Amino acid sequence: MKSILIIGLGRFGQHLCRKLAERGNQIMVIDEKEENVEAVMSLAASAQIGDCTKEAVLDSLGINNFDICFVCIGTNFQSSLEITSLLKEKGAKYVVSKATRDIHAKFLLKNGADEVVYPDRDIAEKTAMRYSAGHVFDYIELNSEYSIYEIPVAAIWVGKTIREVNFRVKYKISILGVRQGDETSLLPMADHVFNEHEHLMVVGKIEDLERLLKKLDH
Numbered sequence: 001m002k003s004i005l006i007i008g009l010g011r012f013g014q015h016l017c018r019k020l021a022e023r024g025n026q027i028m029v030i031d032e033k034e035e036n037v038e039a040v041m042s043l044a045a046s047a048q049i050g051d052c053t054k055e056a057v058l059d060s061l062g063i064n065n066f067d068i069c070f071v072c073i074g075t076n077f078q079s080s081l082e083i084t085s086l087l088k089e090k091g092a093k094y095v096v097s098k099a100t101r102d103i104h105a106k107f108l109l110k111n112g113a114d115e116v117v118y119p120d121r122d123i124a125e126k127t128a129m130r131y132s133a134g135h136v137f138d139y140i141e142l143n144s145e146y147s148i149y150e151i152p153v154a155a156i157w158v159g160k161t162i163r164e165v166n167f168r169v170k171y172k173i174s175i176l177g178v179r180q181g182d183e184t185s186l187l188p189m190a191d192h193v194f195n196e197h198e199h200l201m202v203v204g205k206i207e208d209l210e211r212l213l214k215k216l217d218h
Contacts, residue, residue: 004027012098017044027046052083059090069095098116153197181197
């Protein structure tokens with residue numbers, strides 16, 4: 001369990017609060033708008049209405065007591081930048097700030113953010129991948145070179161084992177897991193037999209994954 005501060009409770013901030021609460025973290029939330037605070041008050045250990053660009057407000061929160069401070073302000077970059085900088089000045093251990101543009105991310109990182117997240121961009125990329133590729137149910141970009149894709153089982157694999165398909169050698173891709181309905185099996189054995197109702201979680205170089213997707217189209 002971690003002690004977490006969330007500043008800014010728009011859609012992203014509220015969703016983040018819910019997910020962190022589900023994982024048993026102790027959360028404090030703060031926003032200028034009363035209705036935003038009320039929306040997640042039941043999930044947080046502590047909630048406050050206030051303007052975090054004011055040093056007195058931040059001082060009252062005990063910044064150095066939190067393991068992570070999230071700055072989730074997306075509509076006012078100046079406020080986001082000021083709060084990020086103030087958090088670091090006041091001893092924040094780790095600051096994660098939301099950005100909507102690359103230029104904003106650069107300024108945030110220079111002014112105290114330990115990490116920057118792009119929720120809108122990440123969702124757009126995932127949506128574009130899913131609906132343009134046709135055979136990708138989900139994906140996670142690990143870095144600029146490697147990704148994890150969730151793909152269907154090709155018709156030519158059905159009834160064959162992983163060993164028979166010679167998956168890793170033939171496609172230069174590794175199978176991390178097999179999903180069918182609500183059940184997921186991790187690191188399947190070489191004698192696992194493919195069936196048409198499964199999805200595969202595969203990892204590899206993006207160029208090799210893209211090559212495999214093209215083969216699934218045929």
